Amino acid sequence: MTLIEQEQAEPAGEVPERxxxxxxxxxxxxxxxxxxxxxxHLLRQGLRLTGTHMGCDTxxxxxxxxxxxxxxxxxxxxxAVQADGHEITTVEGLATxxxxxxxxxxxxxxxxxQCGFCTPGMMMAAKALLDRNPEPTEEDVRWALSGNLCxxxxxxxxxxxVLWAAEKLRA
Amino acid sequence: MTQALDEIKIGGLGSSRKRVEDSRFIRxxxxxxxxxxxxxxxxxxxxxxxxxxxxxxSIDTSRAWQIPGVxxxxxxxxxxxRNLAWMPTLSYDTQAVLATDxxxxxxxxxxxxxxDDPYIAKDACEAIDVDYEPLPxxxxxxxxxxxxxxVIRDDKENQADNVIYNWEVGDADGTERAxxxxxxxxxxxxxxxxxxxSPIECCGSIADFNRATSKLTVYMTTQAPHIIRAAVALVAxxxxxxxxxxxxxxxxxxxxxxxxxxxxxxxxxxxxxLERPVKWIEDKTGNLISTGFARDIYLDGELALRKDGKxxxxxxxxxxxxxxxxxxxxxSKFKIGLLHSSFAAYDIPFGxxxxxxxxxxxxxxxxxxxxxxxxxxxxFFQERxxxxxxxxxxxDQAEFRRMNLVRDDQFPHRTPFGFxxxxxxxxxxxxxxxKAIGYQDFRAKQAEARARGxxxxxxxxxxxxxxxxxxxxxxxxxxxxxxxxxxIKVHMTGKAIVRTGARTQGQGHETTWAxxxxxxxxxxxxxxxxEEGDTDTAPFGMGTYASRSTPVAGAAVAMAARKIRAKARxxxxxxxxxxxxxxxxxxxxxxxxxxxxxxxxxxECAMAAYSNMPDxxxxxxxxxxxxxxxxxxxxxxxxIVTVEVDQETxxxxxxxxxxxxxxxxxxxxxxxxxxxxxxxxEAYAMSNMQFITFDADGNCVGSNYMDYLLPTAWxxxxxxxxxxxxxxxxxxxxxxxxxxxxxxxxxxxxxVNAVMDAISDxxxxxxxxxxLPDRVWEALTERHDVSGAPPVRSDG
Numbered sequence: 033m034t035l036i037e038q039e040q041a042e043p044a045g046e047v048p049e050r051x052x053x054x055x056x057x058x059x060x061x062x063x064x065x066x067x068x069x070x071x072x073h074l075l076r077q078g079l080r081l082t083g084t085h086m087g088c089d090t091x092x093x094x095x096x097x098x099x100x101x102x103x104x105x106x107x108x109x110x111x112a113v114q115a116d117g118h119e120i121t122t123v124e125g126l127a128t129x130x131x132x133x134x135x136x137x138x139x140x141x142x143x144x145x146q147c148g149f150c151t152p153g154m155m156m157a158a159k160a161l162l163d164r165n166p167e168p169t170e171e172d173v174r175w176a177l178s179g180n181l182c183x184x185x186x187x188x189x190x191x192x193x194v195l196w197a198a199e200k201l202r203a
Numbered sequence: 204m205t206q207a208l209d210e211i212k213i214g215g216l217g218s219s220r221k222r223v224e225d226s227r228f229i230r231x232x233x234x235x236x237x238x239x240x241x242x243x244x245x246x247x248x249x250x251x252x253x254x255x256x257x258x259x260x261s262i263d264t265s266r267a268w269q270i271p272g273v274x275x276x277x278x279x280x281x282x283x284x285r286n287l288a289w290m291p292t293l294s295y296d297t298q299a300v301l302a303t304d305x306x307x308x309x310x311x312x313x314x315x316x317x318x319d320d321p322y323i324a325k326d327a328c329e330a331i332d333v334d335y336e337p338l339p340x341x342x343x344x345x346x347x348x349x350x351x352x353x354v355i356r357d358d359k360e361n362q363a364d365n366v367i368y369n370w371e372v373g374d375a376d377g378t379e380r381a382x383x384x385x386x387x388x389x390x391x392x393x394x395x396x397x398x399x400x401s402p403i404e405c406c407g408s409i410a411d412f413n414r415a416t417s418k419l420t421v422y423m424t425t426q427a428p429h430i431i432r433a434a435v436a437l438v439a440x441x442x443x444x445x446x447x448x449x450x451x452x453x454x455x456x457x458x459x460x461x462x463x464x465x466x467x468x469x470x471x472x473x474x475x476x477l478e479r480p481v482k483w484i485e486d487k488t489g490n491l492i493s494t495g496f497a498r499d500i501y502l503d504g505e506l507a508l509r510k511d512g513k514x515x516x517x518x519x520x521x522x523x524x525x526x527x528x529x530x531x532x533x534x535s536k537f538k539i540g541l542l543h544s545s546f547a548a549y550d551i552p553f554g555x556x557x558x559x560x561x562x563x564x565x566x567x568x569x570x571x572x573x574x575x576x577x578x579x580x581x582x583f584f585q586e587r588x589x590x591x592x593x594x595x596x597x598x599d600q601a602e603f604r605r606m607n608l609v610r611d612d613q614f615p616h617r618t619p620f621g622f623x624x625x626x627x628x629x630x631x632x633x634x635x636x637x638k639a640i641g642y643q644d645f646r647a648k649q650a651e652a653r654a655r656g657x658x659x660x661x662x663x664x665x666x667x668x669x670x671x672x673x674x675x676x677x678x679x680x681x682x683x684x685x686x687x688x689x690x691i692k693v694h695m696t697g698k699a700i701v702r703t704g705a706r707t708q709g710q711g712h713e714t715t716w717a718x719x720x721x722x723x724x725x726x727x728x729x730x731x732x733x734e735e736g737d738t739d740t741a742p743f744g745m746g747t748y749a750s751r752s753t754p755v756a757g758a759a760v761a762m763a764a765r766k767i768r769a770k771a772r773x774x775x776x777x778x779x780x781x782x783x784x785x786x787x788x789x790x791x792x793x794x795x796x797x798x799x800x801x802x803x804x805x806x807e808c809a810m811a812a813y814s815n816m817p818d819x820x821x822x823x824x825x826x827x828x829x830x831x832x833x834x835x836x837x838x839x840x841x842x843i844v845t846v847e848v849d850q851e852t853x854x855x856x857x858x859x860x861x862x863x864x865x866x867x868x869x870x871x872x873x874x875x876x877x878x879x880x881x882x883x884x885e886a887y888a889m890s891n892m893q894f895i896t897f898d899a900d901g902n903c904v905g906s907n908y909m910d911y912l913l914p915t916a917w918x919x920x921x922x923x924x925x926x927x928x929x930x931x932x933x934x935x936x937x938x939x940x941x942x943x944x945x946x947x948x949x950x951x952x953x954x955v956n957a958v959m960d961a962i963s964d965x966x967x968x969x970x971x972x973x974x975l976p977d978r979v980w981e982a983l984t985e986r987h988d989v990s991g992a993p994p995v996r997s998d999g
Contacts, residue, residue, distance in 0.1 A: 066322070068322065069322075076237075076238075077240075080240075081231070082231070082235075082237075082238035083230070083231015083232065083233075084231070085235070085237075085403075085404070085454065086237070087403040087404065087405075087454075087487065088403070088487040088907070088908045089486050089487050089488075089907075090487065090907050090908055090909055092907075092908030092909060093403050093487075093908060095403055122231065123230070123231035124230070124231050126230075126231075127230060132229070132230075136229040136230065139225065139229050140221055140222070140225040140226070140229055141221065143221075143222065143873050143874070143876075143877050145222075145225060145228055145229070146455075146709030146710070146711070146877060146878075146881065147402070147403075147404070147452075147453060147454050147455040147456075147708055147709030148224065148225070148227075148228030148229075148233050148452065148454070148709070149233075149235065149402070149403045149404045149454030149455060150403050151228050151229060152231045155229070173916070174916040174917050175917060177915070177916040177917075178915040178916055178917035179915070180915070180916070181403060181908070181913050181915060182403070182916075183401065183402055183403055183455050183457065183881070183885075183913070184455060184709045184877075184881045185877060185880060185881050185884075186877075186880035186881045186882075186883055186884035186919060186922070187884065187915070187916040187919045188880050188919075188921060188922065189877060189880065190916065191916060
């Protein structure tokens with residue numbers, strides 16, 4: 033996590049700063065940040081976890097969805113300082129070195145992505161659903177993903193991907 | 204006997220192989236432009252105009268310069284010293300890069316700040332003081348041509364009004380005679396609203412000028428990197444070989460990422476001035492209010508009809524609102540795109556279209572949003588007019604279409620506007636669709652429901668779409684002929700790399716081009732890697748839009764592979780010690796005709812090309828092809844929707860939707876179906892909720908995702924897809940026709956026709972899209988047509 037220190041190495045004038053500690057995908061990271069820094073920017077620029085995408089800046093598209101203590105959060109409208117002391121999971125935390133998460137497999141098997149830009153956010157929102165409801169109906173999935181926009185797929189295959197993953201997780 | 208390869212097993216044509224590109228995307232390891240970080244990189248933000256039309260009295264940037272971390276503040280005046288305040292558009296007009304004299308639409312680029320980080324750059328934008336003198340605003344064509352209208356483009360010599368062009372096509376006299384013979388003339392007026400392609404990823408660029416090598420590298424969100432390279436060479440007056448455009452992974456394009464935008468140009472100049480990489484990432488509002496809009500055309504249409512249902516002629520006048528600059532990316536011969544592909548699927552002897560383009564104080568528009576140029580409008584007008592005509596005649600919607608659609612034995616069919624349709628089985632597609640939706644049963648159920656006060660409706664859309672421009676005889680952009688290219692290199696171990704001039708943005712080229720190679724050469728698809736988007740390595744191409752990729756670049760892949768196969772045949776003859784004429788080909792293998800057991804694989808030929816070629820033969824196994832299509836390809840589709848309209852609220856729900864797409868040979872059925880479902884969703888969006896409009900002051904309504912409504916998984920209905928009908932293109936090397944956009948093109952009319960059918964008792968002829976509940980409710984209660992044309996009331 034030395035990268036953060038480098039990122040913060042050129043402070044601009046009289047900018048207030050806060051020191052925060054977050055756990056991202058199991059690894060603790062400490063950073064000195066401007067209070068206005070968005071969580072999404074901390075993840076993308078500070079930690080170079082670029083799988084969390086920024087689409088709309090207004091919490092509508094959900095491309096930046098991550099889990100904060102297991103709850104799906106749109107990281108473009110959460111400040112980094114609000115994440116202090118919390119556990120964050122991003123798309124990079126889904127797979128292990130040797131194995132994909134069933135959601136990742138499901139999206140590939142059921143052609144749940146095209147351009148791939150909304151995909152990380154979709155998978156994180158879906159993970160939150162499957163964590164609390166291992167046997168979702170199609171309607172459950174559609175409702176759980178209704179804060180995430182996709183412009184390519186028409187959602188039908190995304191829903192199938194999540195149901196595929198749910199089945200695999202139950203097996 | 205050796206067994207021939209199983210084409211499906213090696214991932215050839217017709218295989219629903221899983222996508223190669225998914226492996227990085229599902230891990231969050233895509234490489235989109237905002238993911239790229241270069242050493243010493245600075246960040247650019249754009250200050251935009253809050254007003255739609257105003258004279259700039261002064262711009263004071265002094266406070267912005269004082270903010271620590273600011274490296275450069277660019278204004279139009281500074282751009283002008285480099286002759287970069289204006290740039291040419293792809294439609295022979297000019298467009299302001301940064302405003303100098305006036306702002307001409309809300310959101311226009313006024314100044315740029317380059318700073319250490321985007322937060323500082325945004326702060327500095329807010330510290331720029333611009334003094335504006337507001338001017339009267341124009342938001343529709345009627346205002347544009349009204350007496351005394353302010354001239355928006357007073358920067359142009361010889362531009363005394365707001366008219367950009369008047370254009371016509373067809374046979375005016377013949378059409379006049381057809382109308383004179385008509386028993387019934389069916390008329391329809393409507394507005395196809397402005398829309399925005401709105402990929403989730405906004406536009407952006409990283410310009411990196413290296414003084415030491417004089418090379419400019421630009422990473423950018425572009426669907427057409429080679430066109431951008433040419434444009435940068437011309438606009439920035441840099442030598443083309445010193446420009447490298449790299450289009451990394453693109454988070455959706457849909458036509459939005461074809462034009463050249465001021466942000467790209469400003470980031471390039473900033474990098475040249477500062478000699479550091481400069482990154483510009485647009486925010487969503489910037490994307491929605493300033494970049495490539497689509498549609499915004501008014502139709503005045505008429506059909507001349509015989510009592511028995513035969514269409515004798517068609518007449519259309521269209522007013523297109525292009526915004527402040529005419530910046531369509533479209534073939535130069537056709538001012539309003541391929542609008543004259545309207546009614547191509549119908550056998551109509553005479554037609555005449557007139558079109559007028561006008562300026563307004565709105566963002567420059569007219570990109571081909573998930574369609575071939577203006578074809579979405581063409582097919583929507585057609586299918587809405589067909590629906591109204593059948594209703595006027597009291598004829599069944601399906602039977603009226605069947606009577607007038609081009610018959611199988613009429614291909615190739617010349618349309619009254621000059622297109623040549625290649626092939627199709629229109630009647631069969633219609634039959635499949637009607638059967639799938641349960642047409643007769645639905646009509647019975649509809650009548651029964653109506654008797655009980657429930658409003659059910661069914662809408663049909665039957666359409667064809669001209670895809671794959673060129674041929675180069677007729678299609679060019681700024682004089683550059685529309686063809687495409689592919690290059691294949693087969694390595695000595697039989698693995699291969701394919702590069703094309705197209706650029707995938709979700710269409711799956713990395714998967715499907717390899718399938719074409721597998722089909723042509725028998726090299727398993729998994730042994731073929733595909734690379735696109737880097738102008739230093741990819742062969743020249745016109746890019747990916749207008750469903751061009753498969754019809755043109757995909758054809759080039761097949762043709763390049765065939766050249767390789769021809770050389771491999773020579774190598775095979777050499778290895779088998781027979782003459783070339785005695786060698787036959789089956790998938791992946793050449794063999795001696797008289798002794799089929801004696802053969803060599805394509806992999807063995809590849810090795811021979813590097814290790815054992817005959818005397819005098821040029822070594823290696825690689826080739827390329829420039830493909831100039833002989834004609835457009837013409838897929839056909841039938842979309843049928845059933846809806847129920849709530850009389851009390853005007854809300855309508857889709858109860859069923861059937862899509863029958865005949866797109867010729869399907870390379871990867873899984874990907875094709877994915878494309879169709881995506882297109883249908885956009886069609887549903889446009890008919891139901893998605894539009895951009897303006898109030899009388901030119902304020903953009905729909906400048907963010909809270910106001911610009913896009914459907915989510917919750918609203919989007921399910922779709923039933925049918926692939927039974929396959930009519931291969933007779934002139935495409937593998938018989939494919941293209942499919943990515945048909946559903947978005949033909950779909951909207953099916954939804955609208957369904958609602959109009961449900962409320963047919965009201966006598967209302969039209970409700971403009973989107974069919975918002977308040978519009979439907981107004982039609983139901985007031986029993987009059989409902990216009991959605993701007994300006995909208997700003998009080999609500």
